[in-house]
Amino acid sequence: MRILVLSKSVPDLVEELALDEDSGELLHDDMTYVPSEWDDHALEEALLLKDEVGAEVTVLAVDTGDVDNMLFTALAKGADHAVKLTGDFDLATSNRKRAQAIANYLRDNPFDLVLSGVQAIDDIDGQIPAMVAGLLEWPHASVVTEVSIQGDQIHFRQEYGGGLQAELAAQTPLVLGIQAARKPPRYASVAKVRQMMKSSTVDEVDASADAVPELEIRRFFKPVAAGHAEMIEGEPDEVADRIITILKERKLVRG
Amino acid sequence: MALRYVLMAATVVLFVVAGAIFVGRFWTIYQVMKKSRSTIRTDQIGKRLISTIEQVFAHKRMLKVRYSGVLHLFIFSGFVVLLIDVVGSIGQIFSPGFSIGPILGMIVDIWVGLVLIGVAMAVYQRAVIKPERYHGSDETDGYIILSMITCIVIGIVVHESFYPYAAGPIFGIKSVALSPMEFLAYGLSRIWLSLGWTGPTAASIGYVVGYTMDILMIWVFLAYLPYSKHLHVFLAVPNIFVRKMSPHGELVVPPVPEEGIAIRSFRDLSWKDVLDLYTCTECGRCQAVCPAHAAGQPLSPKMVILELREALKKELSGEPPIPLAGGVVTQEELWACTTCGACMEACPVFIEHVPKIVGMRAALLEDGEIDKTAQKVLVGWDRQGNSFGQPLKKRPGWTKGLEVPIKDARKEPVDWLWFVGDFASYDPRIQDLTRIVARLLQRADVDFGILYEGESNSGNDALRIGEFGLFEALAQKNLEKLQEAEYNMIFTTDPHSLNALKNEYGKYGFHRPVKHYTEAFLDLIDQGKFQLKPLGIRATYHDPCYLGRWNRIFDAPRELMKRVGVDLVEMPRHGENSFCCGAGGGRIWMEEVGIKERPADQRIREALTLEGVTHFVVACPKDVAMFSAAVASTGNEGRLKVVDMAELLAEAAGLGVPDTLVVAR
């Protein structure tokens, strides 16, 4: 079983966000970047699978600048290989473009299972696993927990609204967006990371991607408070009636 | 006459056998020590000799627990006297007519009496008093040894008492008279006379029984010792000699820095650590003072040593090795330690528990295992240099409330460089205190500055959590700034930072004077920099572990309190015997699983037993937080107030303490 874990660095929210005064855009170079917490969970889940069934774990990052430390940290935790996709990327590179590069890499380098964090705090769109799977036409599931390998099938859980949980099974190759690992992500000691920097290497793979459809950003702005909420008081039935009336008034429901 | 040859033969044969067993055992131990890590323990020979004499002959630490100390002194001195007896008794057998003389004979008899008193006290202690500290120790072994000692000393008197009557039949010399100075043997011999047991057969039997109980039992003892906890009879003295010397507060120096400090197998122990394992007497004094043990957590420093020793014995007997960290000693035990050092302070044979515990923590860390809250703190130190998960930029945020700005020591020379530390910088409850310290310095016209964003956590706690690499990284960051700055002295309120700056940075060549605020303020008072009005309060003082035990700063805080007119009442556990607040060694960030009563709460209870004490004085930012919480959680806000030294001084100097201060009076 070959597992690929996707990892991304995101702005460290401990620091204040540095925004360009005119455009409102995030000043990437003025921010400190740290590994995305959800990706840490994806890596932990992969390492747990490795502990259980002996999978081979590769961790991959798109070279958006300083990602080496993140990759060596993953190696220190127990990943077997680290790959950095080089090309025309920077911290502002869109998820669409990153997904394309990752998918291209996966076409040339076969893996059975791709795990990524369910989302990252920068965009919170949770699109990478879905887009990678879509580009490759592989099955995909997101908001996933408790992955296990059973024969040639991957089992995992997905949470639904209303307190429902589903246990699902899928054939490899498969892309999963990990919501949380079974255990809190392990710690990589500074000495071990340093040792990795000396003893191992990060494979650099050229992944200059073809042009991809990009979002066109019109403007960045902070949410503006407009008007105030009206609190509806009363018994539940009265409140419900009032809501329905409002919805009807504003033509938000039919009939 | 033939009997003499039998005794001679038995003496020699048994000695050779016992000797071989004895040497074999030591050889095994030596082999383990040889394979372990190196450590230098032959520096400061003079100091070592003096301390060994103090501890061995004057029983300095032993007598801290009075009853045990006295009984041990009796039995221990008996061992010295035993040598005289061995010479006398064997001399008698090999060279008929040989005698040590009546004076030495009397000394032997006196000590036989003392040893018997000591043994009786020991049995009483084990069987009736039953101190908790023995829990987990090998009690059977204790009784076996006590029986052997009793047998030997009784044997001494018995064979000596038959000597006048057996001299003819066994040694072929004319009967000799015992001097009444050998009062025990003399008295017994009178009893044999009145019983009529003086004939050749009775006397020979009596002598042989006595000799067997004495000399032959000594040989058996010799063979048994190395397999029992009483190996300390031989190892205690060398172990005390190779004890850890100054800098006391330096946790451990890795012999090969790149290899770090992790202890996974017995090879990762230093040879002193191995010696420690065999030297432990199972007395449990370390267990009795351990805050983690007292809190009901699964840690006992004694059991850590015993578990390691047991595992080493098993490994040497060919069993497959078990990982030390998390295997032989459980994770729960290892993470429970506050690194307060009370165990090391209490151990009469100078066993070093803390470096072993931290070394095993380091092994757990390398495998990624650590309490999750503490893990966040480690990551925070790595990224932002503080334990509060706050941006580096906010480190000097506390200075905003000051009327007079503080010099930036990165930009201009200062007399005193203030190393502020995490808690004093970031903890909103403590920032008010930090500002008081600044105002006091300003009032005293001290030319001082801080490193602003250039300061990082000192790494003292990171090291004690077992993160040697992170400690090094933090130390390097600070050292870089410290090397660029110009100053005459470093000043800090935080004992943990003080310890790192004073003791841990030395290995990177940093040796600048570092003072705790209690010392520095005392100097300022003595230079007449403050007009003080006596406070007239009755208070007790808590010695922080990293100020007192690890840095031996006991007097300055007490003197300071005296100067500001505080009537100090000591808690039963004070000075070097102080009881940890429970925050050290990273514990402040770890989950409190299995805690029955928090150490800080126990400490507050201890303070409340003191009559008329209204204030609980602390000299460590973490203690302010710990004890304020403890006073609140035990519902004693009305009875006891936690105050910091700086507050006392500010009050006495008429500086005014803001009401916003949590600890304000």
Ligand SMILES: Cc1cc2nc3c(=O)[nH]c(=O)nc-3n(C[C@H](O)[C@H](O)[C@H](O)COP(=O)(O)OP(=O)(O)OC[C@H]3O[C@@H](n4cnc5c(N)ncnc54)[C@H](O)[C@@H]3O)c2cc1C
């Ligand atoms: C267990 C769980 C926990 C979550 N926790 C959080 C959280 O803490 N914070 C957060 O921000 N988000 C959370 N989410 C996500 C959040 O609920 C969704 O992002 C949000 O509900 C998306 O709304 P939606 O209307 O786009 O899609 P959905 O809620 O999926 O609704 C889709 C719409 O399509 C309708 N529909 C579906 N099929 C058909 C059909 N065949 N024909 C007609 N209509 C159809 C549905 O009835 C529904 O109206 C959670 C989701 C789950 C499952």
Ligand code: SF4
């Ligand atoms: S250092 Fe303190 S907490 Fe740790 S084992 Fe020793 S006495 Fe117990």
Ligand code: SF4
């Ligand atoms: S380590 Fe020291 S104090 Fe603890 S039981 Fe052993 S000898 Fe006694």
